[in-house]
Amino acid sequence: MLKHVGVVALSGSVILSLGCASANPPLSAEQSDPKVMGWMQGFPPAVDKRVMQPDSNFFSFPKLRWSVCHMRELLPTANVARDPMQASALTYALDDGIESITYTPMGASETLTWQDFLAKNYTDGLLIMHKGQVVYEYTTGCLDKHGKHAAMSMTKSMTGLLAQILVAEGALDENALVSSVIPELEGSGFGDATVRQVMDMTTAIQFSENYADPNADIWTYSRAASPLPKPEGYTGPNGYFEYLPTVQKNGEHGEAFGYRTVNSDVLGWLIARASGQPVHQLLSERIWQPMGAAYDAYMNVDALGTPFAGGGLSANLYDLGRVGQLMLAQGQLGETDVFPREVAQAIAAGGDKKAFAKVGYTTLPGGSYKSMWWVFHNANGAYAARGVHGQTIYIDPTAEMVIVRFASFPQAGNAAIDPTSLPAYQAIADYLVAK
Amino acid sequence: MLKHVGVVALSGSVILSLGCASANPPLSAEQSDPKVMGWMQGFPPAVDKRVMQPDSNFFSFPKLRWSVCHMRELLPTANVARDPMQASALTYALDDGIESITYTPMGASETLTWQDFLAKNYTDGLLIMHKGQVVYEYTTGCLDKHGKHAAMSMTKSMTGLLAQILVAEGALDENALVSSVIPELEGSGFGDATVRQVMDMTTAIQFSENYADPNADIWTYSRAASPLPKPEGYTGPNGYFEYLPTVQKNGEHGEAFGYRTVNSDVLGWLIARASGQPVHQLLSERIWQPMGAAYDAYMNVDALGTPFAGGGLSANLYDLGRVGQLMLAQGQLGETDVFPREVAQAIAAGGDKKAFAKVGYTTLPGGSYKSMWWVFHNANGAYAARGVHGQTIYIDPTAEMVIVRFASFPQAGNAAIDPTSLPAYQAIADYLVAK
Incomplete structure (x- = not known):
């Protein structure tokens, strides 16, 4: 199975990737841009430019750079419906200064520029919000402002958030x-x-x-x-x-x-039993609709239509920004309580650091995992939803900052992506705090 | 293959049904309501209540009464995006009198009531618009106001409309x-x-x-x-x-x-080549976005992601009402020209009646087929998008009326459904004209 960099164990809706070292460096972000590669252009696309089931491994790099925006065209899915009549407005205070931010990766001595940050992480989309306003936005590759991108294991954090809401409401006994x-x-x-x-x-x-x-x-x-x-x-x-x-x-x-x-997936089953609703419907009713999502999201399903609670979500960049902002605001959206304050507070407080330390993640020292969110326990109190190939919703309460990043990094594991990512998030936070 | 009433030749995304007579009458609309049948309830659903690929024939009656609202959960699909920020408002002038309408089916002597009309046609959703306002709305079974339903061969009419637009614009030479x-x-x-x-x-x-x-x-x-x-x-x-x-x-x-x-499907290919856009994207940009659809729609695709231009669309009831109203208004939406007036005029004028007569459809005497729309050439100048199992967008320019009906009639062919449907549409038109 281990044929090349970014080889993926994808069989149907289960998206699990294995990052492994390669003899040759992978194509750069620019070289592997799906438009540059020419995937799926024309009617029909050229035979060597096709990304399809089942004979091409559509979730291996560089094909995955196309596939992350097209999951529903490859597999059955369930809809996560927005409220059709109400998208919450995002206000803008764009800040050109962000593009001048530089930072030093973990374990490195060289300084990286903003363009390095985007390119080295194979960024597909980046949204930065500060004090509730959009200060930076960027899409490239397979993604545009209206597109949806595989959220990978950030799906877990949505499942965990729903569970934490049910716990707070007494519908689920932790x-x-x-x-x-x-x-x-x-x-x-x-x-x-x-x-x-x-x-x-x-x-x-x-x-x-x-x-x-x-x-x-x-x-x-x-x-x-x-x-x-x-x-x-x-x-x-x-x-x-x-x-x-x-x-x-x-x-x-x-x-x-x-x-x-x-x-x-057990948690998805638990919240379905506790609420009487499948995960995609619960996510719609408790988060997507009340937060004023601008776009429906969707989830990959199994043969029985059960949504993949551990990794099946695809969503729009700005809608995940709304999720992050909702977490930062502890469930408050204007005058509305989308969920009780204690929900976000419990998640941000983190989990069992001792239990977490036993795994020995080198890029996440002193961290913990709570309700399927990663908690850094850093000075800023940051926590995040994270998914393979570089997905994140990074929430920094001190800097009043939310970063959403979609990426299609050649390797799956975030251990390979954190060194060029986490210090950048901190540098952005520092910049915004100093403003 | 011919096992029971409504047996379907569905293999993947191609939805083609065969109506055939049965020794036993099928379950009634009430009996076959998917909620009554209990399809896909619970986590997991009971084994005998499952509708899934590939071992259950999910498009045979009565399972199809569930499946028509869940195509994307069973098969890969492509999105037909609405404009996320703009749904056109539908105004209401509900008219209780409609429920008192009675009518006589083709070739019958008994009079049917409104409830007969709904039940005998296995109606899942019905929207009636008069002079641009909603005068009647109804959903049941697997459908609710926010749901999407398989449009079946009404998809063809969307493909034909797009082609007619490209012809009018000179992008496609007829x-x-x-x-x-x-x-x-x-x-x-x-x-x-x-x-x-x-x-x-x-x-x-x-x-x-x-x-x-x-x-x-x-x-x-x-x-x-x-x-x-x-x-x-x-x-x-x-x-x-x-x-x-x-x-x-x-x-x-x-x-x-x-x-x-x-x-x-050839026409879908033609308009993709002519426009440089796949059908689902063209449908989004030329119709769904400018008409202010309230919901995304979607289309089933083949293994290469090509949308099924002949039958793959699933859409919301009210959005198909918007399509019908747009046809009635000859492309005008407020101050906007969504498409040139000549597009709807050409379709409403109809096609070659002689060529059509050779088929000998008994329920469509004197009709024609133009740009994948069915033209009745009746006194009211009515024409329609039609799909198996009872789907229709029925446009009556004289009565300034649009009817959208979603249904899951046991048999596929409209020849079996027209006798209890077309006279009802005329009765509704007569009622509205006489108001």
Whole structure:
């Protein structure tokens, strides 16, 4: 399976990527721009310029630079509806000075310019808001202002936000055992975990993501989650509801953080059971509609139409800006309480730092994970939604700043992207604070 | 394949249905309401209540009554974007008197009530506009005010409208040979047809829709158009661009009307070549955005992402009302010309009645087909977009009336639905004229 840089374990709706070192440097952002590559131009596109199912690995670099804007054309999806009559206005206070910001990447000595920041991270879209106003906007590649981009694991943060809202409202008990909400999970590794342990990914489950092992759990999961017809003779689980009960326990819950996407799909199931609504509909009713999203979003689904709560969202750049601003404002939008203040406060406060430290992420020292959001515990109190290939909603309460970035970095893991990203976010915050 | 009433030849994105008589009467509208049937309720839905790919025939009655509102969850799609910042207002002048309308079906003696009209046609949504105002609205079953419903072959009328616009603007020559616009079609049956013959479906091509014959063209077409991975060993065409050049000629173009969906897909190709935009994008830019649609629409696609110009659209009831009103107003929306007046005038004037009469449709005597719209040539000058299972946008210039109906009638062919539908539309027109 490991054929080239950015090789992806994508089987149907499960989007899981593996960053691995390559002998040759990948194409630059400019070289790999989908318009430069010429993907899918013309009627029909040239044979060597096609990105399609199933014979081309559409989520490998550089094809992924096209695919991140076109997920719904490749796979079935469920709509996350906006309120058709009401988009909340975004006010503008554009600041040219931002383009003069320079910064030093982690572990490096050279100084990078703003153009370096955009290009080295294969940025597709960037939105910066300060004190609720748009101060910077940028789209390129497959993305334009009206487009939608795969949010990858930022989807988890939407799922976690919905769960935190249900907890605040008393509709979901964070101390309850998973099996008390979903009896079908009683015999699984999740059965005796608490809802909170699922929300914070401190469950102890057996889930191998060793992509080199064809028997690894990740492949079983991918095959189960695919909405495409199963191969002849397939006898495994079909969809999240059939796969999740097969996951086994491995250790004691609550001791260590373990970033495993299956937790997010269990959480999606939990909030569907607790609310009576599928995740995409809950996301529409509790966030997309009340926050005045300007665009519908959508989620990839399995064969049973179940949205992929761990990674299936595609959304517009400005709408994720609205989400970030809503978090920064602790749920307040003008005179409206979209959700209780304690929701964002609980997330921003962070989770179990000791449990998190056991993973040893070098780019996230002293961090934690709470309700599927990454908390940096830095001086500014910043926290973020994050997704592979460079996606982020970065919220800095001190700087009153929200950054949304869509990217299509060749490698998946953020460990490769953080060094040229996180110091830039801090530099932007510093610039805005000093203004 | 012929297992039960409403059996459908649906393979991937090609939606083609066959109405056939049944020994037993089908479930009534009330009995087959998807909520009553309990399709896809719960997390997960009960095994016998699932509507999914590929093992359940999701487009057969009564499952189709759920599926018509959920096409995107079953298949890949392309977005037809609205203008996010601008929905045109619909004004209301609701008229309770409409529910007292009675009428006599074709070839019948009994009088039907309004409730009969709704129920006997398995109505999912009904919108009536008079002099530009909404006078009646109704949704049930899988549809609500915000939902989207499969438009079926009404898609053709959108494709035809776009083509007529390009013709009016001089971007597409209706007298040109197809092969002059699409050289790839030179060796096919379409090569020496004119663009106008394609638009009016007077091409003479070999295309068997004999569903009982496993070698019929319709099956080859269906397999080609499916966006799902092809079966192992499949060597046939993949997608519209590969299938259409294989269609052969059979007779002389221009002599007889022949309702063959492949014409619409050739027309989709023609307008994509002429405009440089895929059909879904052209529909967005030329109709959905300028008319102030309140909702995005979407189109099913083939494996190459090509939208199904002959039947792939799903749209909101009120947005199709906006389309109908725009046709009635000959392209005028307030002070704006969305398209030139001659576009709607050309369509309303109708096509070749002699060519049409050769088909012998008993419910459409004296009619014609122009730019993929059905023209009744009745006293009121009515014309319509029509789709299987009861879909219509019915435009009556004399009564200044637009009716949009979504339905999920057990049988596909409108010949079975027209007797209880067309006289009702006329009765509504008479009522509104007499007001």
